[in-house]
Amino acid sequence: MFLEVDYQFTPEIDPNRQAKIIAIGQTAGTWDTSFSHRETTLKSHLAEVGNIRTEATGHHIATIHFPLANIENDIPSLLTMIFGKYSMAGPAKVIAVRLPENYGKKPKLGITGIRQHLKIYDRPLIMAIFKPALGLTAEDHAAILKEVAFAGLDIIKDDEIMGDIETAPTLQRLKACRQILDQLKQQTGRTVLYATNVTGPNPLDMAKRLVQEGANALLFNALTYGFSALEQLTSDPEINVPIFAHPALAGALCAAPDHGFAYSVILGTFMAHSGTDAVLYPAHYGNLPFQATEEQKIRDFLRQKNVFPVPSAGIHPGIVPKVLADYGNDVILNAGTGIMDHPDNPASGVQAFFEALEKTTPNQPFDLETLPAGPLRRAVEKWGNQ
Amino acid sequence: MFLEVDYQFTPEIDPNRQAKIIAIGQTAGTWDTSFSHRETTLKSHLAEVGNIRTEATGHHIATIHFPLANIENDIPSLLTMIFGKYSMAGPAKVIAVRLPENYGKKPKLGITGIRQHLKIYDRPLIMAIFKPALGLTAEDHAAILKEVAFAGLDIIKDDEIMGDIETAPTLQRLKACRQILDQLKQQTGRTVLYATNVTGPNPLDMAKRLVQEGANALLFNALTYGFSALEQLTSDPEINVPIFAHPALAGALCAAPDHGFAYSVILGTFMAHSGTDAVLYPAHYGNLPFQATEEQKIRDFLRQKNVFPVPSAGIHPGIVPKVLADYGNDVILNAGTGIMDHPDNPASGVQAFFEALEKTTPNQPFDLETLPAGPLRRAVEKWGNQ
Numbered sequence: 001m002f003l004e005v006d007y008q009f010t011p012e013i014d015p016n017r018q019a020k021i022i023a024i025g026q027t028a029g030t031w032d033t034s035f036s037h038r039e040t041t042l043k044s045h046l047a048e049v050g051n052i053r054t055e056a057t058g059h060h061i062a063t064i065h066f067p068l069a070n071i072e073n074d075i076p077s078l079l080t081m082i083f084g085k086y087s088m089a090g091p092a093k094v095i096a097v098r099l100p101e102n103y104g105k106k107p108k109l110g111i112t113g114i115r116q117h118l119k120i121y122d123r124p125l126i127m128a129i130f131k132p133a134l135g136l137t138a139e140d141h142a143a144i145l146k147e148v149a150f151a152g153l154d155i156i157k158d159d160e161i162m163g164d165i166e167t168a169p170t171l172q173r174l175k176a177c178r179q180i181l182d183q184l185k186q187q188t189g190r191t192v193l194y195a196t197n198v199t200g201p202n203p204l205d206m207a208k209r210l211v212q213e214g215a216n217a218l219l220f221n222a223l224t225y226g227f228s229a230l231e232q233l234t235s236d237p238e239i240n241v242p243i244f245a246h247p248a249l250a251g252a253l254c255a256a257p258d259h260g261f262a263y264s265v266i267l268g269t270f271m272a273h274s275g276t277d278a279v280l281y282p283a284h285y286g287n288l289p290f291q292a293t294e295e296q297k298i299r300d301f302l303r304q305k306n307v308f309p310v311p312s313a314g315i316h317p318g319i320v321p322k323v324l325a326d327y328g329n330d331v332i333l334n335a336g337t338g339i340m341d342h343p344d345n346p347a348s349g350v351q352a353f354f355e356a357l358e359k360t361t362p363n364q365p366f367d368l369e370t371l372p373a374g375p376l377r378r379a380v381e382k383w384g385n386q
Numbered sequence: 387m388f389l390e391v392d393y394q395f396t397p398e399i400d401p402n403r404q405a406k407i408i409a410i411g412q413t414a415g416t417w418d419t420s421f422s423h424r425e426t427t428l429k430s431h432l433a434e435v436g437n438i439r440t441e442a443t444g445h446h447i448a449t450i451h452f453p454l455a456n457i458e459n460d461i462p463s464l465l466t467m468i469f470g471k472y473s474m475a476g477p478a479k480v481i482a483v484r485l486p487e488n489y490g491k492k493p494k495l496g497i498t499g500i501r502q503h504l505k506i507y508d509r510p511l512i513m514a515i516f517k518p519a520l521g522l523t524a525e526d527h528a529a530i531l532k533e534v535a536f537a538g539l540d541i542i543k544d545d546e547i548m549g550d551i552e553t554a555p556t557l558q559r560l561k562a563c564r565q566i567l568d569q570l571k572q573q574t575g576r577t578v579l580y581a582t583n584v585t586g587p588n589p590l591d592m593a594k595r596l597v598q599e600g601a602n603a604l605l606f607n608a609l610t611y612g613f614s615a616l617e618q619l620t621s622d623p624e625i626n627v628p629i630f631a632h633p634a635l636a637g638a639l640c641a642a643p644d645h646g647f648a649y650s651v652i653l654g655t656f657m658a659h660s661g662t663d664a665v666l667y668p669a670h671y672g673n674l675p676f677q678a679t680e681e682q683k684i685r686d687f688l689r690q691k692n693v694f695p696v697p698s699a700g701i702h703p704g705i706v707p708k709v710l711a712d713y714g715n716d717v718i719l720n721a722g723t724g725i726m727d728h729p730d731n732p733a734s735g736v737q738a739f740f741e742a743l744e745k746t747t748p749n750q751p752f753d754l755e756t757l758p759a760g761p762l763r764r765a766v767e768k769w770g771n772q
Binding site: 030032035042044045069072074087094134135136161199200221227228248250252255257258259261288290 | 412413414415416417418421424427428429430431455456457458460462463465466467469470471472473474475476477517518519520521522523526545546547549550551552553585586587588589607610611612613614615617618621632633634635636637638639640641642643644645646647668674675676727
């Protein structure tokens with residue numbers, strides 16, 4: 001049983017030599033005759049060099065096959081093996097990792113579970129972000145939530161920067177917001193998910209505490225806290241609410257052209273096998289320098305494992321026809337300013353999205369000439385139609 | 387109370403604009419008049435743009451001052467704030483982070499504690515690595531340990547790739563090696579530390595288990611498991627043995643010229659404030675492309691917090707005079723092949739290091755003409771004298 005990794009090297013590097021260094025140096029290493037009685041076992045831990053090819057750009061791509069027996073069915077030990085020491089050896093970028101379907105963890109809820117919970121099956125979900133990110137009280141958060149939740153929103157999340165800080169401790173925010181969620185349920189029968197940010201010295205303990213106190217979704221900065229902390233959340237049976245993984249820090253691992261990982265490996269493949277339920281990632285609609293091809297891979301890798309793709313950045317009501325053409329329905333549209341900075345108010349921001357979903361023909365931009373007065377028109381006036 | 391971050395931008399980027407984007411976008415964000423009653427609190431969370439300068443290379447460096455009140459006295463929330471979303475915004479590299487002296491955690495043992503434990507105060511410590519990395523049984527590990535421990539070694543560690551795998555489960559390796567450590571203590575009064583690799587789904591539970599079963603040191607891949615997992619180990623009172631942090635994956639965060647972090651930030655500053663007792667990092671003696679200036683910063687940042695620097699790569703007996711000149715005594719010399727691949731045997735590898743320490747005049751290379759026959763001479767014949 002093997003996993004496959006594609007390493008990309010710059011044109012001046014000899015990929016045959018590097019592939020051998022990786023296959024040996026990242027596994028058993030070398031040995032001398034004093035260990036010849038262990039030869040069979042030692043050899044069983046070695047990786048094998050696969051296909052090596054050169055792209056039109058002159059970059060080389062080498063595939064290495066690693067024994068699964070070397071690692072522990074999780075992301076951290078996988079990272080150590082495929083790129084631990086070798087990441088410091090010179091320019092090399094991990095551009096693809098192919099894992100067995102059952103490697104790692106499955107989401108407890110994922111796309112199907114989140115849809116069942118919200119009882120919404122036939123459209124993208126709409127997600128907002130509390131804003132400003134820091135400096136509001138728990139009561140301010142509750143007031144914002146009340147406005148957008150009653151306007152029809154599906155999901156809201158803390159800003160990823162908002163932790164357990166003095167001006168609005170996490171449990172106070174949750175308590176204040178939980179009352180609104182309960183009111184909403186009572187008055188309308190609807191559920192809105194509030195993804196509360198899990199931070200602090202022991203994220204698993206914090207997550208359990210939040211769930212006990214009524215959190216119905218969690219946000220987690222998987223890369224700044226680490227995949228180990230993420231997998232502890234996703235594998236604990238007490239955490240029975242959806243976990244939204246945030247990509248903060250992904251650029252430090254993925255943005256360089258010839259080092260680190262492709263975004264689709266970190267935010268696609270690894271997240272998909274981590275057990276998380278939904279993954280935020282930069283959409284190419286925004287002003288982040290993000291390739292559409294990487295984004296497509298992320299979307300596809302996540303969906304293959306029933307993980308909800310949550311494209312973020314540049315999402316506003318006017319872009320909905322394009323988003324639907326690019327994504328179809330199984331997507332959570334995460335709008336920060338696209339809701340909170342609607343020219344009228346956040347409730348209108350939510351309404352503009354639902355109006356957009358209702359009026360959309362995929363890939364046909366809204367026409368200001370024919371749009372009736374209302375929240376969508378106001379949004380398109382501000383942010384345009386693509 | 388603020389912390390300071392220096393961001394380096396490529397020549398074509400406007401550092402003034404980016405500094406403002408960071409100072410606002412990575413903290414409170416923007417707000418409109420509806421939040422004017424919270425103005426004082428909101429403003430208190432904003433970062434401030436400090437000095438902006440341009441280097442001779444054309445690269446710009448912008449300093450930003452972030453309020454400590456935004457984060458939680460740990461590394462993960464700090465990472466989210468200083469480089470979370472912004473890491474995805476285009477080329478930018480965090481080249482320095484200045485934290486208050488008491489930010490984060492102190493090592494429980496560190497340099498002074500490890501020295502007291504081993505009762506060695508006046509020379510560098512010598513560390514070996516089990517090799518081959520994968521494929522030996524627990525008994526093979528014990529046999530190797532017996533040879534090098536009785537030859538005078540101070541510390542041995544698992545290869546960072548060696549986890550809790552079927553051919554040599556971690557508890558079996560520990561049990562087999564613990565017997566040797568006990569024999570050594572009984573027969574010689576000496577202590578040798580065996581840094582057992584902490585892996586698996588819950589590193590803290592695993593670490594506690596290992597300590598209960600007699601582990602007297604731990605190895606941890608801090609970057610592949612994450613800073614949250616590391617800080618859980620370093621802050622738990624049951625983990626009362628030294629923790630050696632391994633730099634696996636550091637290159638994915640640090641090797642790119644214009645993205646990610648400087649090595650000295652990740653392996654120096656952040657590790658120094660994480661509570662770990664010793665940190666491995668690539669020495670510039672080896673063939674890893676590692677700047678001597680970055681290495682010096684790592685060494686200094688670690689020592690300022692009583693954390694043991696453990697330069698690794700290219701360490702062999704012949705290089706000891708240079709290492710002593712570069713480092714002085716407060717260093718752990720981590721030799722992989724430099725001990726295990728000694729032309730005679732691993733015990734001679736250990737003896738060669740002690741002979742080198744005894745015969746060294748700092749910065750005066752050993753002269754093969756005058757070196758007497760013995761382990762050091764044999765090592766210098768194989769690996770040279772610098």
